Amino acid sequence: MTSTQPDGRPSPEDDASFFGQPRGLLTLSGLEVWERFSFLGMQAILVLYFADTVAHGGLGMAAGTAASVSAAYGTLVYLVSVAGGWLADRILGSYRAVLWGGVLIACGHYCMAVPTGATTWVGLGLISAGTGLLKPNAATMVGTLYRTEDERRDAGFAVYYMAINIGAFAGPLVTGWLSDHQGWHWGFSAAAVGMTLGLAQYVLGRRHLAGRRRAPASALAPDALRRAVRRIAAGAVAVAVAATALALAGWLTMARFVDLLTLLSVVAPVVYFAVMFASPRVTAAERGRLRPYVVLFLASTVFNFVLFQAYSTMMLLASTDAATTILGFGFPASWYASALGAFEVALAPVVAALWVRMGRRQPHVSNKIAIGVVLGGLSFLLMALPTAGHGTGGPLLSAWWIVGSYLLLGLGDVVLETSGMSATSKLAPAAFSSQTMSLWFLSLALANGVQAQTVKLYDDVSHAAYFGVNGAIAVAAGLAVLTAAPWLRRTMRPVH
Numbered sequence: 001m002t003s004t005q006p007d008g009r010p011s012p013e014d015d016a017s018f019f020g021q022p023r024g025l026l027t028l029s030g031l032e033v034w035e036r037f038s039f040l041g042m043q044a045i046l047v048l049y050f051a052d053t054v055a056h057g058g059l060g061m062a063a064g065t066a067a068s069v070s071a072a073y074g075t076l077v078y079l080v081s082v083a084g085g086w087l088a089d090r091i092l093g094s095y096r097a098v099l100w101g102g103v104l105i106a107c108g109h110y111c112m113a114v115p116t117g118a119t120t121w122v123g124l125g126l127i128s129a130g131t132g133l134l135k136p137n138a139a140t141m142v143g144t145l146y147r148t149e150d151e152r153r154d155a156g157f158a159v160y161y162m163a164i165n166i167g168a169f170a171g172p173l174v175t176g177w178l179s180d181h182q183g184w185h186w187g188f189s190a191a192a193v194g195m196t197l198g199l200a201q202y203v204l205g206r207r208h209l210a211g212r213r214r215a216p217a218s219a220l221a222p223d224a225l226r227r228a229v230r231r232i233a234a235g236a237v238a239v240a241v242a243a244t245a246l247a248l249a250g251w252l253t254m255a256r257f258v259d260l261l262t263l264l265s266v267v268a269p270v271v272y273f274a275v276m277f278a279s280p281r282v283t284a285a286e287r288g289r290l291r292p293y294v295v296l297f298l299a300s301t302v303f304n305f306v307l308f309q310a311y312s313t314m315m316l317l318a319s320t321d322a323a324t325t326i327l328g329f330g331f332p333a334s335w336y337a338s339a340l341g342a343f344e345v346a347l348a349p350v351v352a353a354l355w356v357r358m359g360r361r362q363p364h365v366s367n368k369i370a371i372g373v374v375l376g377g378l379s380f381l382l383m384a385l386p387t388a389g390h391g392t393g394g395p396l397l398s399a400w401w402i403v404g405s406y407l408l409l410g411l412g413d414v415v416l417e418t419s420g421m422s423a424t425s426k427l428a429p430a431a432f433s434s435q436t437m438s439l440w441f442l443s444l445a446l447a448n449g450v451q452a453q454t455v456k457l458y459d460d461v462s463h464a465a466y467f468g469v470n471g472a473i474a475v476a477a478g479l480a481v482l483t484a485a486p487w488l489r490r491t492m493r494p495v496h
Contacts, residue, residue, distance in 0.1 A: 027205030029163030034198025041171025078445035080132025101133025109192035162348030169341030176334030265449025343410030372416025373478030380471030
């Protein structure tokens with residue numbers, strides 16, 4: 001039965017005005033285009049900015065250190081998503097959480113546009129807080145556009161992910177060109193403008209979103225709300241004061257901060273799973289579906305460990321060891337990141353159409369995720385071939401090796417991430433809806449946390465060994481998930 005809203009428009013679940021999908025999908029996809037334009041446009045040049053010499057406007061870090069700090073920043077971004085999910089569930093609601101998250105992200109990018117070291121770190125802190133509010137709740141809002149049994153759901157997430165990668169494609173092109181021709185902070189300025197445009201279209205399209213006027217899913221009572229706000233404010237002040245004191249005393253160095261974030265990225269998901277399994281608000285059936293979700297969580301971690309290095313070690317390799325010309329056309333090294341986005345833009349609608357055409361015959365979500373992990377591993381194994389025996393000062397690697405690696409990585413990303421986000425929205429216990437999506441993003445935090453330690457070896461071992469060993473581990477992990485497919489299908493029912 002089709003339901004309508006007070007103004008006569010169909011409810012988001014029954015809307016099919018956006019090429020057979022709810023119109024709200026266009027609003028949320030448009031937001032993600034500009035959010036990813038700003039975030040990944042900045043990410044494509046961040047590790048190069050860290051590693052560039054001070055004389056050229058960079059921070060002068062060693063390559064391995066630059067990659068480690070960049071990964072630690074990614075860890076912080078996704079760790080904060082836990083707080084973002086809780087704030088949406090208990091205080092703000094998803095719509096306002098996404099809105100205020102976007103405001104913080106924009107302010108962070110504007111800070112990074114100012115050419116001083118201090119504003120760079122302030123900007124990264126604001127972007128981390130804003131992304132933690134925006135990312136898990138925007139994905140949750142996509143899930144609310146569909147009923148659980150709606151077979152358009154996976155295709156809708158594929159369209160949403162295609163929009164993400166339009167931004168991922170365009171962002172590095174603009175920020176890379178500006179940083180190469182005008183300076184690093186001009187690139188950061190472009191990211192700021194992009195997020196501002198994303199916020200504008202999100203507000204203009206808000207009437208098509210499900211539940212934007214509703215209270216949070218598990219809103220706190222007024223007295224509890226006041227206590228929570230006071231505790232959050234006091235906690236934030238205490239952390240800031242303690243961090244400042246430790247830094248001034250010389251204990252909280254950059255290296256120790258990176259190690260602390262890695263530790264938190266391991267502890268946080270363990271604690272979060274334990275809380276959800278023990279919660280009396282989670283039913284026995286929901287608890288049963290959380291068990292296979294642990295496997296999907298770990299698979300996501302392995303894949304994203306590889307994926308995020310497209311913006312760290314692969315960028316460093318491209319800037320020092322690879323050609324930056326294709327068919328006679330020269331380009332900044334950061335443009336390689338756009339190749340990943342371009343492949344995902346091209347492949348996402350193909351994958352979406354394939355899932356729709358196959359209907360109930362499509363592979364189980366666990367198999368999709370396993371295939372994505374294997375493809376991610378193969379992308380690194382491919383890079384082990386041209387880097388074998390390749391030393392510093394030798395001939396530059398052909399650009400086609402990196403392009404081929406990004407093709408495999410892009411296909412794996414489309415298959416895995418769309419299926420993972422869709423499965424998360426289906427498997428989420430009702431009492432932890434936004435927070436379970438945050439748990440999916442904690443797999444990204446864990447991937448970055450592990451990466452922050454592993455990339456320290458980038459300067460100490462051969463590139464062939466680095467990419468070969470990491471790629472082999474990812475392939476083995478994907479095959480292990482495929483082996484567990486029968487158990488996963490049985491325990492995830494009725495999720496397909």
